[in-house]
Amino acid sequence: MDTLLIAFQNVFSPIGLLSIVFGTALGIFVGAMPGLGPSMGVALLIPLTFTLPPSISLVLLISLYLAAEYGGSISAVLIGTPGTAAATATVVDGYPLNLLGYPGKALMTSLTASSIGGVIGGVALMLASSPIADFALRFGPVEYCSLGIMGLTIIASLSGDALVKGLGAAALGLCLTLVGVDPVSGMARFTFGMYELYEGIPFLTALIGLFAMAEVFIMVERSLGGAKKPAISGESLTGKEMKHILPACLRGSIIGTVVGAIPGAGASIACWIAYDQEKRFTKHPDRPFGEGALRGIAGPESANSATVGGALIPLLTLGMPGSPTTAVLIGALIIHGLQPGPKLFVDHVDIVYTLFVGLSVSYVVLYLLGRLGMRLWVKIVSIPQTVLAPIIFGLSAVGAYSIRSLTFDIWLALGFGLLGYILKKARFPLAPLILAMILGPMVESNYNRALLLAQNDGHLIFLQSPLSVALLLLSVVAFFYPIIRAHREKKKAL
């Protein structure tokens, strides 16, 4: 009870509330701007949080994450370009509804669905995280190693059509984690005499390069023409329409929470599953799907917002990121001296509760800001990317430097920016690379510790724990299922 009181005090302090409002406003901004996104927004904001208390920093970053998932729908509805990957399904019905003269209706559907999705995802996080963390406290090195392997295989298998590219990116991520002093032997690995690399490649610097700088290069190449100038008009949602979209919001929220909790899946997959489900479930849509159906907006929007709560479950309880943005959040936790995982619920329970309370308040702020500032958010979409690109580059340089106060890190971020640009151009998914950079050390250190514990049993120790066996079996299924499915589809097509 005392902890909950502390959490409320933290969130309702002037700095706490200001952080939520600032994070939400910034989140809507980065979400609405095509090309930016929650991962880049969180990565760029982390240096700003250095001097804030850890609990407030996390609330600020999570408010941004949540709001960015909604922000993506603004440009999807108004200019037919999704602001984030999670808003791709929203374009299908949101943009036609705008063209029919109802942009206000489309945006209100999106805002309402996002708020409902966020609340349901948040409730799931609060209910599920404590029991999972309690259960995870029983995990030893063997289970953690198997869990890491399962995370890696699931991530790679979710790379869609680009399975080999996803696995290749994950392999590169694993090799990047080898740089630095070997935790067991104490030998420097692949540092090439550079003392700046002795602690390994700084994760946040890599993220700033891969998400922010790479995106700047893409922006520079992509945008020749001026930005479209959207306008807002038309009526809002009626009571009858609210009633009509409610089941879609509930279905989407459940899908979003479950998909969000699967490592590597994330909002971009959840929104399409939810859209597909709406098409199946809705017998009498207000308009045909693809021509402005309200449920076609509500389902995907509630799903992408619910993934925030879902993705935070494995992050907080197991230290496993559920999405690229939660991978960035892991970096933020570590910077503030917090180790994500079940121990967080024992050692820093006040921070966990502050996060829960902060998340609940963020939904309210998102709804209010989203509604009150709708005309302002519309203007954001018309800011040319060519103005934003140099500003983001400057902020990335500040961010990369401020982590260790080394100019070397600016070069490192620039190198990662070019690497990210090349990989994106060759259509490699970046999520497996990032997630492998997190899971690599987890797998390696726990593998070594497990073998030390095993003594004469050697690798048999991985088969002596039922949980480890289950996780390894799941890894095998997760790895081979997409290959078999792709093979079957190929056969069918022939």
Place this chain on the structure above:
Amino acid sequence: MKYGTLGIGVAFTALSLALIGTMASDPMMTGDMGAPRRMTYIFLGLLGAFGLLLMHSGWKELQQKKSDAQERDDPQKQAVRKRFWGFVGLCVAYALTLSTVGFFLPSTFFLLFFSLILQRIRVVNAAIISLIFSLAVFIIFKSLLGVPLP
């Protein structure tokens, strides 16, 4: 990117071979290949293996693609390419000056150049954007939050 996947496959394979090569010359790495070293070999082996697979799929992609000679001649694409490399060059110069001169002076000047390169913007507007950016960084990062700057 015509040679993207193939090139990345070659790079991954070459990188894994080069890194395994550097380990082979290390006296601690030769002899017993205990658990700590085993993971290093596994990760590098995975990189090499996927490098080979990527080379294979890159080669297949290449055979399916038609020649993009026409695309290369497109004047709009050429303009984009020039602008892109100009931007990358400025980024490198910016990072160099950040290490020597500090943050504010290079940021103000480079932001101005970036804005001018990227679109037809009036010099006065570009200068105002640069000044506002530097001022915002100074007030928020330096004064309010005490974040270290180059």
